[in-house]
Amino acid sequence: MNDYSTTRDRVEHYFDRTATHTWERLTSSAPVSRIRQTVREGRDMMRDTMLWRLPRDLTGLRVLDAGCGAGQTTAALAARGAEVTAVDISPQLVEIARRRLPPEHADRVRFHAGDMLADELGSFDYVVAMDSLIYYTDEDIARALDRLGARTRHSVVFTVAPRTPFLMVFWWMGKLFPRSDRSPVMIPHPFKPLNEVTGRRLVKIGRVSRGFYISECLEFRP
Incomplete structure (x- = not known):
């Protein structure tokens, strides 16, 4: 999983060394710009969508x-x-x-700073x-879901960036900048190819589009 590891390391560098304070503010109730407010609201809507897929009483x-x-x-x-195991690649975000x-x-x-795919985290009823x-x-998403699914009793509820014209513009703009000088860029995914590579085990749950936040909730059934 060399591609996964390379991307994971870039994500860790970005969130743990570059964007910690921005992310801490975005996920709080502190005032933010209009653009970031739409992202905050979109994330709140997506969180509710994902939690809806799990039993009310856990x-x-x-x-x-x-x-x-x-x-x-x-x-x-x-x-x-x-009983929650909360893991993130960024130790600073884990502390927050x-x-x-x-x-x-x-x-x-139980909090853990490290790779979300680590086997030592144990087995679960659900993964979010x-x-x-x-x-x-x-391919990396498919491998990640296989590893998580092997230790999950019911389902993995996750999000991807859907392939929309709006997001594709930002994706192509991101490719114009040197990799060392920019944050990790999300990869938009159309549903059909992703479903194929995961063995047709995905279910569409819902899409949230709020200003600059666009995300698709999917469910993987092991």
Whole structure:
């Protein structure tokens, strides 16, 4: 998985060394620009869409928050009774998530800084991966889902960037900049090829389009 590892390292560098403060502010209630406000609202809508796919009562169920970021999904899962493993490639974001977690949920959450695909994280009833696979190719996503699915009892609920004209413009613009001088660029995916490479085990759940935030929720059934 050399391509996956290379992209993962770029994502870690970006979120842990370049964008930590921006991401911390975006995921808080602090005032942000109009553009970032649409991203904040879009992410809130997508989080609700993803959580809708899981049982309302998660008591006793193990859930992996793969790419937990600042921990909003982690807190929502724990509030519904889940035993949560929250992992992110960025140690700084993991610390933000740890600080923000309401104390009453602390005994149900285990934080981990590292690769969301690591086998040592254990097995789960569900996996939630919000915007943590958006930088990867079809093949890397398929391999990641296979690894997660092998340790998941029910399903992996995740997001990708859908292939829309709007996102394709930004994708081509991103290719104009040197890789060392820009953030990791999301890769837009049409559903059919991604479904094929994952063995036709994907289900469309819903798309959120809010200003500059566009994301597609899919479900992978092992």
